[in-house]
Amino acid sequence: MRKDQQNCYNWLGAFISDDLPLVESTLDSFKRPLKWQEKAYNAARLFALEPNGTIIFYGPYGTGKTHLLAAITNELRLRKFSSRFCVAAKLHQAVAECHKSGEDAYRLMYQAITAPLLVIDDVGASKLSESRLETYETIRWRPSQVEAQHEPDCRRDGWRRL
Helix, strand or coil, X not given: CCHHHHHHHCCCXXXXXCCHHHHHCXXXXXXXXXXXXXXXXXXXXXXHHCCCEEEEEEECCCCCHHHHHHHHHHHHXXXXXXXXXXXXXXXXXXXXXXXXXXXXXXXXXXXXXXXXXXXXXXXXXXXXXXXXXXXXXXXXXXXXXXXXXXXXXXXXXXXXXX
């Protein structure tokens, strides 16, 4: 893995994403047979061109949210735009491990807060706890971030830009 890929995908150290094939995801390889997927794809392409603010993709598993997040990340990485990609549960796990071992989680949180773009996958896939809420509150006021939320019972799939 190249240095720019390591900085983007491996910044959590031992708590890296299990989906390292994400480095291969592109906007062009995103399959969009459904109308809302076409809209989400167009939103991702626009965000990759001008990455400011927040964009959130939401819907059930298997609808392409992670692919779009990785594609945005990879598109920007190729243009030398620094970003950090993580799965929400891995971020929480890394912060919790720091606290458990007596280490300060400052380095991890600093990387999350100061990255020009923070990409967080599976935000709603796990139960909210006090430590997870604290992590979200810390990174909440970032200038740019992208998220994917799993909503198992949602009747709508899509995206929104804040």
